[in-house]
Amino acid sequence: MSVTLVTGGAGYIGAHVVRALLANGDRVVVVDDLSTGFADRVDVPLVPLDLAGAGASEALASVLEEERVDSVVHLAALKDVGESVADPERYYRVNVLGVVHVLEAMRRAGVRELVFSSSAAVYGNVDSESVDEDAPCRPINPYGRSKLVGEWAIEDATRAWGLRALRLRYFNVAGAGGRHLQDRVAANLIPIVLDRVRRGEPAQVFGADHPTADGTCVRDYVHVEDLADAHVAAVQALRSDSTGDDALNIGTGRGASVREVIDVVGAVTGTTAEARVVDRRVGDPAAMVANPGRAHRLIGWRARRDLREIVRSAGE
Numbered sequence: 001m002s003v004t005l006v007t008g009g010a011g012y013i014g015a016h017v018v019r020a021l022l023a024n025g026d027r028v029v030v031v032d033d034l035s036t037g038f039a040d041r042v043d044v045p046l047v048p049l050d051l052a053g054a055g056a057s058e059a060l061a062s063v064l065e066e067e068r069v070d071s072v073v074h075l076a077a078l079k080d081v082g083e084s085v086a087d088p089e090r091y092y093r094v095n096v097l098g099v100v101h102v103l104e105a106m107r108r109a110g111v112r113e114l115v116f117s118s119s120a121a122v123y124g125n126v127d128s129e130s131v132d133e134d135a136p137c138r139p140i141n142p143y144g145r146s147k148l149v150g151e152w153a154i155e156d157a158t159r160a161w162g163l164r165a166l167r168l169r170y171f172n173v174a175g176a177g178g179r180h181l182q183d184r185v186a187a188n189l190i191p192i193v194l195d196r197v198r199r200g201e202p203a204q205v206f207g208a209d210h211p212t213a214d215g216t217c218v219r220d221y222v223h224v225e226d227l228a229d230a231h232v233a234a235v236q237a238l239r240s241d242s243t244g245d246d247a248l249n250i251g252t253g254r255g256a257s258v259r260e261v262i263d264v265v266g267a268v269t270g271t272t273a274e275a276r277v278v279d280r281r282v283g284d285p286a287a288m289v290a291n292p293g294r295a296h297r298l299i300g301w302r303a304r305r306d307l308r309e310i311v312r313s314a315g316e
């Protein structure tokens with residue numbers, strides 16, 4: 001039986017990844033400082049550890065050795081873009097130093113397979129609607145930059161000591177695989193619209209004059225269970241030696257506009273979801289959709305769930 005260590009496994013995405021790995025037959029160990037995670041989301045051994053703290057690489061190396069870990073999935077990080085603008089040092093400490101400590105620990109313990117949670121935020125403002133992994137990375141906020149620096153550190157480790165790593169660039173993650181796995185501090189469009197509609201308030205739309213079919217921003221929403229399956233596929237690809245140093249977009253390849261999301265929320269909740277248009281937000285790209293072709297080619301993954309399923313599961 002293969003052993004996978006999941007950092008941030010008590011988080012929203014991490015808990016789905018843990019469940020998918022268990023279903024795949026892995027033994028799973030979680031490392032998490034529970035700063036934004038919840039221990040009741042997972043039913044596997046949980047080692048409490050701040051991965052950005054002093055002595056973290058030594059402590060993590062001991063866990064890797066004692067638990068005979070084969071692969072690491074590193075999700076532990078901070079993810080609030082606004083917070084990252086106000087407190088960049090904290091974001092670089094947790095998101096960059098966290099990666100450095102994970103790499104040091106893996107090198108020390110001789111663990112060579114890593115799947116890393118990156119983000120479409122590494123691209124920044126894109127020139128074309130469909131984004132592939134060769135698009136230039138020009139992140140526009142400290143969160144996106146901290147993820148890109150993490151990617152660079154990982155790439156360098158693959159050259160230096162034989163680490164084999166896949167960096168997964170998630171697009172807009174939403175939905176849930178059950179009530180107890182919901183994102184409890186959701187700041188994304190779908191939970192926000194659901195919340196407004198339930199309170200009988202109109203959903204806010206930032207700009208209806210973007211150069212898109214209906215004038216509202218278009219994004220690629222990926223179901224968190226599909227995302228979790230991508231991690232299993234990535235771990236398996238690393239184990240089978242079929243790949244070793246790549247960035248992969250994890251999205252559906254299909255865009256949905258803000259208006260479309262509001263309509264689907266209305267249909268799923270059986271209400272008339274109203275929209276109130278306000279000014280555009282600075283720096284919001286009009287449209288950003290993944291080209292997920294490389295993930296399909298390299299690890300055989302493709303999203304299976306649609307927007308309706310995402311909204312339905314997010315509203316449970």
Ligand SMILES: NC(=O)c1ccc[n+]([C@@H]2O[C@H](COP(=O)([O-])OP(=O)(O)OC[C@H]3O[C@@H](n4cnc5c(N)ncnc54)[C@H](O)[C@@H]3O)[C@@H](O)[C@H]2O)c1
Nearest residue numbers: 008010011012013033034035036037050051076077117119
């Ligand atoms: N949610 C999204 O839409 C999205 C999109 C792109 C990328 N990501 C990335 O996915 C990962 C998981 O995000 P999430 O949405 O599940 O967030 P989350 O906040 O629910 O989970 C993060 C987990 O990491 C833990 N953690 C944070 N700092 C830590 C530290 N220093 N040491 C140990 N554990 C620590 C938290 O306690 C939490 O359990 C992050 O790396 C995030 O940047 C998320």
